[in-house]
Amino acid sequence: METDDFKKNFPTTLLQTGHDILFPWVVRMVMMSLELTGRLPFTEVYLHAIIRNADECKMSQTLGNVINPLDFIHDISLEKLQEGFKSSKEDYPDGQYINLNKFCAEPSRDFCNDLFLTGTETPCDLWILSRLSYAIEQCESGFKKYQFSQITTAIYNFWLPELNDIYIEYVKKDFYADKPNLEQQNRQNTIKLILYTCLNNGLRLTTPIMPYLSEELYQRLPKPNNGQNSSPSLCITPYPQSSEFNQYHNKxxxxxxxxxxxxxxxxxxxxxxxxxxxxxxxxxxxxxxxxxxxxxxxxxxxxxxxxxxxxxxxxxxxxxxxxxxxxxxxxxxxxxxxxxxxxxxx
Missing domain, CATH: 3.30.2320 (hypothetical protein PF0899 fold)
Structure with a gap:
């Protein structure tokens, strides 16, 4: 008898795996699913790259060249390491292998630090909403084409040079007043609502790439008083759709x-x-x-x-x-x- 959870989560649409276990594991999953349920467990398979060491050798316990993740966590963290893998083109020789080097993740570590600090500021403007719309469009297009570099570039550009470097600095002046008058309070409330839109959707965009950091920041994000879009977790929050933000696009x-x-x-x-x-x-x-x-x-x-x-x-x-x-x-x-x-x- 199928449970409610099983009906909701099976079958899936996409399996992400390495090409080295295509026949030992993926094919067996398909055969077992057909035998037990009469249905395919997924309709698409995305074969990601295989992580190798800096000498371009596949990691193996037999060879003794497996890199200890704790060595990366100490200086980089797994979250930043994952981001480094997906955005480092020079470490993708033919698209099938990744040469693991500690230094490839350091720029992503710095980006994550900037991203973490963003939530303490309050940016605002029609331009940032337009750029948010563009970022959502680029991510949506990138996932459809499996162009992960396009996705990470769109996310990076929205968070750092656009949101952090321009608009956070731009709206600081609107919060300088110790005792804001009614007009200033209205302006601040407008900024906060637009800021929530940017941060909420920006974190939702980032979740597939950096799920743990995004979830941590999302839990710290102040929710609107009206409870708008206040999902308890990003894991069950819908991914932003470009059709919802086309109205903000202003060339x-x-x-x-x-x-x-x-x-x-x-x-x-x-x-x-x-x-x-x-x-x-x-x-x-x-x-x-x-x-x-x-x-x-x-x-x-x-x-x-x-x-x-x-x-x-x-x-x-x-x-x-x-x-x-x-x-x-x-x-x-x-x-x-x-x-x-x-x-x-x-």
Whole structure:
């Protein structure tokens, strides 16, 4: 007699396994299932790579070359090791084997640390919702095509450069007030709701890649007062679907923010010059078309949050050679950027 759990979980759709046990194990599973239930246990088989040591030899107890997982857990952890496997292209010589090297997981260890710290901040904006929509679309497409590098890239880009590096910094100012007025409270509540959407769905995206870290963070995630989407565990939470987030996709905003962040990178590159004090506020002068100038003004708060600019001015004529207090920062096909130096910088 079939139990309710059996009816719910059998048959499955996909089996993930190594090609070395295709006939010794997978075929036997199929034959046994057909004999006992008359049904296939799964309809697809994904053959993952075989982990080898750094010398490209298959791990074997007979050879005595099995790497002790505890050696990795001490410095890296299994979670970060798994992420390192899936995103390290150079360690996939032909797609069938992975050469296990401790150093391949170190970048993922740093990423996991940044991801863990993200939950203490509160980012917000239409752009981040658009980028969330894009990340969900990329993950959904990647799983259908078994392109795991596409999945890990989408997750990494959403969490680190987009959510952490840009929007966490951008919205900090909205929580500086000790006694926020009604307008500030409403703004903070809006930010918190959008933040919950980003964190909740971001963790759901990450679960198949890093299940333990995602679950730990999910349990720490404050839930909305209305209990919206408050599942007790990510294990039983549906994976985000792109159809649910298409309404947030905004190519215009993404293009605008890409222009601004490119300018921000150029500005910060100037500040990295030896001898230039980063704490010194300066005025940014922009020579560009009216549309680009308007764009810079519209995103002034974003520029200010991510740089040390305290004022933006639009100029019609470029500074002359005699005006030595001006320094050229960057030139693109759309704009030219200048700083006016203070006495200290001169």
């Amino acid at each position: 215009t905003i993404e293009k605008d923010v890409a222009t601004i962040t490119d300018a921000i990178d150029k500005i910060n590159s100037y500040y990295s010059t030896p001898g230039v004090p980063r704490h010194e506020p300066v005025t940014l002068y922009i020579k560009s078309s009216s549309s680009i100038s308007t764009l810079f003004k519209e995103y002034f708060e974003l520029i200010k949050s991510l740089t040390n600019i305290d004022n933006i001015q639009i100029i019609n004529d470029e500074p002359t050679v005699d005006q030595k207090e001006y320094i050229h920062i960057a030139t693109t096909s759309d704009y030219r950027l200048f700083f006016k130096l203070t006495d200290d910088l001169e």
